[in-house]
Amino acid sequence: MDIKQVTVFGGSGFVGRAIVRALAPEGYLVRVACRRIELAERVKTAGDVGQVTVMRANLRMPQSVAAAIAGSQAVINAAGIPFERGRQRYRAVHVEGARAIAEAARAAGVQRLIHMSGIGAESRSSKNRYVQSKVEAEDAIIAGFENATILRPSVIFGPDDVMFNRLAKIATQAPFVPVVGNGHAKVQPVFAGDVGAAAVAVLARPDTVKSVFELGGPRVYTYREVAALTLREIGRDKRIIGVPAGLMKIAGWFAEFLPVPPLTHDQVDLLTTDNVVRGGAKTLADLGIAPTAAESILPTYLDRFRVGGRYNQHAPA
Known part of the structure; x- marks a missing residue:
């Protein structure tokens, strides 16, 4: 695979910034796609001049999603909301947004798609609306792009954590x-830098397609x-x-x-x-990363x- 440019949806957020900071030193051209581009200005410093660019995209508008993906060989979806407000609903952002990204990536001939989910997204019986949206988001990603890789971190910590x-x-x-x-x-906090490193490791390894990795700390x-x-x-x-x-x-x-x-x-x-990471799940260790x-x-x-x-x-x- 020859991946030169990567589009990161939600690259202005806590997780997205960690991913951008991990991609840039590896030489990737990074396009940060987000709804409010003013929040992404500081992430430009993760790379050399012009290496990290910002583009406005709204997951509720498929045309803007397709435009943000055009020309990229890989896409990472790190978009998400911690609570609902106005038109920013779990279904609109997590589920339909994931669907739009997967379908646009497939239509554009993208080589790799990585979807940031969360531990617990396999819990189909959960009544929690947030968890339900994460489950449905994974389904939408796989339905639209069968070679996708899913990363499920536990609670992520770092300087801007919650x-x-x-x-x-x-x-x-x-x-x-x-x-x-x-x-x-119980909780198994994972460092934001390790989550970013996991995304980079997945991109470098073709054998990680159609895989799910659960990311937890030591x-x-x-x-x-x-x-x-x-x-x-x-x-x-x-x-x-x-x-x-x-x-x-x-x-x-x-x-x-x-x-x-x-x-x-x-x-x-x-x-x-x-x-916490489930027994038998693929983890950071499988990606060569010590938490x-x-x-x-x-x-x-x-x-x-x-x-x-x-x-x-x-x-x-």
Whole structure:
């Protein structure tokens, strides 16, 4: 295969930026396709001048999707929304958007298509609307482009992540750190840089077509352990208190009326379910990638939440 140009849908987002930063050093020309191009300007610095370009594309408009793919030999779909707002609905973005990308990629003769999904997307019995949309998105990708590769990461961490940054912010403002239920549900956080590396590795290996890889870090934590790890990193002594999932869902439902909800009832539901790599699944190891431990990365961006701030000489190392 001779892949020179790659279109990355959702390249302005947290996961998309990590993928672009992994592609550029390998010499690929990268076209970042996104709805709001002003959010993608900073990702241009991932490559040399002109190597990373930005193009406006809306997954609800198939013509713009086809235009963004034209001329590329590979496509990566990292587009997604954490909550619904206005016309940005799970079905429109995750499902119909994936369908539009797959069909346009096939029509354009694209060689490779990589779809970013998530652990749990095999759960067809799930009543969670977010998970259902991920399941249907995978179906749409495979139906439209049978040689696609699907990557299912666990919760992704890195400087702009949601999980660790949110917990750290709560710890600086609240008298305690809440976890959903007893906090015993499991999660296997994976570093954003490793997710980007996985996408690059898949592109380089023709044998990864028609495959699904589940991406997790080197350690499985409970959400209570994640909260404790966050508190250790920022040097704050706060109680970790379990809040009944029912109450959290009610709070999440009301929060959805806010412009940017801090938590939705769908997200609460996810926090009560294990999010770990299944036994027997293809993993980062199958792509030759050693997963990065959260403990080695968290100090590089959570230090701003320490007592006295990032530059406090007496803050814990």
